Amino acid sequence: MDTAELIRLGVYGTSILLILIGLYAVLTKKSLIKIIIGLSIIDGGIHLLLIGIGYVKGGTAPIFSPGSEDAVARMVDPVPQALVLTAIVIGFGVTAVALSLIIRLYRHHNTLNIDEIKNLKW
Amino acid sequence: MKKAIVIFFLAVFGYFMAITFLSPEFEADRNRNGVKDFYLEKTVSDLKTANTVTAIVVNFRGFDTLGEVTVLFLAATALGSILFKKRHHIGERTVLYPASTIVGSGAKLIFPAIILLGAYVFIHGHLTPGGGFQGGTIIATGFLLMLISYRNFSISHNILSVIESLAGILFVVFGFMGLIYGGSFLENFMGTGILNDLFSGGVIPVIYILVGFKVAAELTGLIYTILHEKG
Amino acid sequence: MVGTPVFLIAIPLLAAFLIPLIGMIWKESVRIIPGLVLAYMTVLSASLYLFILENGTYVETIAGWQAPWGIDLVFSPLTGLLATIMTFMGFIVWLYSYRFKSNVEFEAAKKYFIFLMLLVAGSVGIVITGDIFNQFVFIEIVGISAYALTAFYTGRNSAEAAFKYLIMGSLSASALLIAIIIVYAQLGTLNMAEIAANIDQMNVHYRIIAMIFFIIGIGVEAEIFPLNGWAPDAYTEAPGPVGGAFSGIVVKAGIYAMVRMMFTLFDISGPMKILIVIGLVTLIVAETSALRQEKLKRMLAYSSIGQMGLVLVAFGMGTKAGVFAALFLMLNHAIIKPLLFLSGSFLTFNTTEKYISQITGMAKKMPVVSVLFALGALAISGLPPFSGFWSKLSVLTAAADENLMLIIALVLIISVIEIVYYFRVINRLFFFEYDESVSVKPHKPGFNGMIALFILAGLILLIGFYPASVTGYLDLAADDLLNTHQYIDKVLQLGQSIIQ
Numbered sequence: 075m076d077t078a079e080l081i082r083l084g085v086y087g088t089s090i091l092l093i094l095i096g097l098y099a100v101l102t103k104k105s106l107i108k109i110i111i112g113l114s115i116i117d118g119g120i121h122l123l124l125i126g127i128g129y130v131k132g133g134t135a136p137i138f139s140p141g142s143e144d145a146v147a148r149m150v151d152p153v154p155q156a157l158v159l160t161a162i163v164i165g166f167g168v169t170a171v172a173l174s175l176i177i178r179l180y181r182h183h184n185t186l187n188i189d190e191i192k193n194l195k196w
Numbered sequence: 197m198k199k200a201i202v203i204f205f206l207a208v209f210g211y212f213m214a215i216t217f218l219s220p221e222f223e224a225d226r227n228r229n230g231v232k233d234f235y236l237e238k239t240v241s242d243l244k245t246a247n248t249v250t251a252i253v254v255n256f257r258g259f260d261t262l263g264e265v266t267v268l269f270l271a272a273t274a275l276g277s278i279l280f281k282k283r284h285h286i287g288e289r290t291v292l293y294p295a296s297t298i299v300g301s302g303a304k305l306i307f308p309a310i311i312l313l314g315a316y317v318f319i320h321g322h323l324t325p326g327g328g329f330q331g332g333t334i335i336a337t338g339f340l341l342m343l344i345s346y347r348n349f350s351i352s353h354n355i356l357s358v359i360e361s362l363a364g365i366l367f368v369v370f371g372f373m374g375l376i377y378g379g380s381f382l383e384n385f386m387g388t389g390i391l392n393d394l395f396s397g398g399v400i401p402v403i404y405i406l407v408g409f410k411v412a413a414e415l416t417g418l419i420y421t422i423l424h425e426k427g
Numbered sequence: 428m429v430g431t432p433v434f435l436i437a438i439p440l441l442a443a444f445l446i447p448l449i450g451m452i453w454k455e456s457v458r459i460i461p462g463l464v465l466a467y468m469t470v471l472s473a474s475l476y477l478f479i480l481e482n483g484t485y486v487e488t489i490a491g492w493q494a495p496w497g498i499d500l501v502f503s504p505l506t507g508l509l510a511t512i513m514t515f516m517g518f519i520v521w522l523y524s525y526r527f528k529s530n531v532e533f534e535a536a537k538k539y540f541i542f543l544m545l546l547v548a549g550s551v552g553i554v555i556t557g558d559i560f561n562q563f564v565f566i567e568i569v570g571i572s573a574y575a576l577t578a579f580y581t582g583r584n585s586a587e588a589a590f591k592y593l594i595m596g597s598l599s600a601s602a603l604l605i606a607i608i609i610v611y612a613q614l615g616t617l618n619m620a621e622i623a624a625n626i627d628q629m630n631v632h633y634r635i636i637a638m639i640f641f642i643i644g645i646g647v648e649a650e651i652f653p654l655n656g657w658a659p660d661a662y663t664e665a666p667g668p669v670g671g672a673f674s675g676i677v678v679k680a681g682i683y684a685m686v687r688m689m690f691t692l693f694d695i696s697g698p699m700k701i702l703i704v705i706g707l708v709t710l711i712v713a714e715t716s717a718l719r720q721e722k723l724k725r726m727l728a729y730s731s732i733g734q735m736g737l738v739l740v741a742f743g744m745g746t747k748a749g750v751f752a753a754l755f756l757m758l759n760h761a762i763i764k765p766l767l768f769l770s771g772s773f774l775t776f777n778t779t780e781k782y783i784s785q786i787t788g789m790a791k792k793m794p795v796v797s798v799l800f801a802l803g804a805l806a807i808s809g810l811p812p813f814s815g816f817w818s819k820l821s822v823l824t825a826a827a828d829e830n831l832m833l834i835i836a837l838v839l840i841i842s843v844i845e846i847v848y849y850f851r852v853i854n855r856l857f858f859f860e861y862d863e864s865v866s867v868k869p870h871k872p873g874f875n876g877m878i879a880l881f882i883l884a885g886l887i888l889l890i891g892f893y894p895a896s897v898t899g900y901l902d903l904a905a906d907d908l909l910n911t912h913q914y915i916d917k918v919l920q921l922g923q924s925i926i927q
Binding site for chain 3 (some may be wrong): 093100106109113116117120123124127153154157160161164167168171172175176178179182183191192
Binding site for chain 2 (some may be wrong): 079082083086087089090093094097098101102123135136137138139140146149151152153155156159160162163164166167168170171173174175177178
């Protein structure tokens, strides 16, 4: 197994691990803040995964500098990098809205424990 | 009991994720002749933009960016709507520990530098790594620093919302100018100049600078709204 | 022509950025501008729809790059029909809430109308876009507007309903993103038509995993069974007109996204059965839950979920008749459910809990609204001669063509259940005496709200007595959905703009 393969496995493995850790937090934690942290960890894992699929063996950044216009063949895939920018901003927006909802919930219930807030049935 | 079910579920989920992404076939089966090469080629030849990621974000997939800017705008509006109170006490903020003199003076010292760095990053977004979103975030961190160092540092909410709205309006207006002068929405209708010049890439740097202003104003507004919220 | 499909997205966004500026000078504008924009969108999509019926599908490119490279907007007989319905319903909801919101302050009203306008724009975007990542962005626009609208009233439970919706929406968006990652890594493209054309090159294993993630990702907006836990709470806690907007607009966009993914992207015979199974489970669970509800809006919400299950069953048959029936159901549901939500919102105006028992005998106090509510209830439970009858009949005939006797039996049983729970409400409304101690104080409905209700009721009667007035359009739309090759050809090869 060569180095590039190991790097690939490392990146994908880490991102899957991050997604699992985040899901665990969302599903088991009682504090609303911790649930939101879990969501952010999931987002982080997915962003890493997205960046990871764009990697090309021995690739360089997709930026042209004077004299390197012929480097196209070695450049990594720029599309996932553009997508991840969009995904990060969207994740940020959702997190901001979630935090404001938490502030509202705390204002009404004076607690962040999800067991004490549940008064809507499933 | 609940934890056991969750761990079982996570194990199943993780197994399927692992066999999807970690198997060597995932790389072997990949179709490398996608849209990527076209983007790299056209970025140099047609758009004359050094940073391909910027070219994709602003031009090839500019419609996504318009949606993204809208998401940020919606988040800022939603924050205001969700935390809306009839009597809004602006300026009364609970600070547990007032910042020390060292933090205060240091913040004053590096605040202009942060703003300058942010402006540099979004003005050069088409040449170097970075762009409107990154530069806007850097500027917002400058305002965050000032807000946590000085209790009475205040920003006019009206000015922020005017900057935010104007930048958004100009983004859409540039899109429509592309429709009028170029033939399709968001088309690059200005001359593209020479690769690696500051004034190159046509409409791309203009739109990214607008995005930078918008993001900076929106993030500062978000921080400001949350900081002035009393639990 | 008054514009191209991109105006359907760009004009509302422009207006959303403009409203805070103009609102500083002229306060009434925050109510009027969204109405003008929604009216413009309705006129534009209707005229574009008539245009493409004559000249064929119109594909618009963005930023001047052809379809596989740039983002494209597809205005076809199917997407045009849905866009027209959605923008029209958006206008109706605006008309209803124009004065309804006059009791809230300026700031709150401004945000309410911005969210409503972007909710409609995002839903239209989900339908007309031809790019999966762009669809994800629009799903998020719809999502954030919907969370904010759910939490609009500062009551105790609204924030909780919105939080629940946000957690589910955010997890499903993650799933959608993973699906997009798998598809992009394998095929190197994000364009729907190109994915559809190259789907055979994808390993079957990855295809199935990606499809499962897509179903989870879109299922929250489409209200399929395990992912619809947010819906009853959100419908109950959101302002009245928003329930109508969710059921009339957002859910339709979700169903479209799911169907487009199943029929066009993953064009294999297997998943059709999956749709039938998902739809049946959703239908049975939702309708039996609706039977047990004590609150009016929760009942309507479960009924809405059940109807979406029936739509998925009809789509799942995969035949022309099935797709036709499903589209007919969607059209009727888009008209009838908002009528029920809006009139129900007038009936329970002065109560926060919105129990069914609180509207006992309201027909004596608010006869017109009660009759309109009853009309909607009769129509949605599929009684002739109202519009719901024809759509249910077409589902039954489509199932009979395929010899799916189980489905026919289930649909008939479900119809009986629907009739039971709607008649429970109608019975309380009309045949009980008004009782001061139980019932709420009647509210005088606003003029603009009544116009909105009468327009919807008129449409129900029109489709009920002359179903031929819409079946032709639905037929074209069904053809359009089933003809994947034509979609690919139109987007990839004939992508040049027709109108200059």
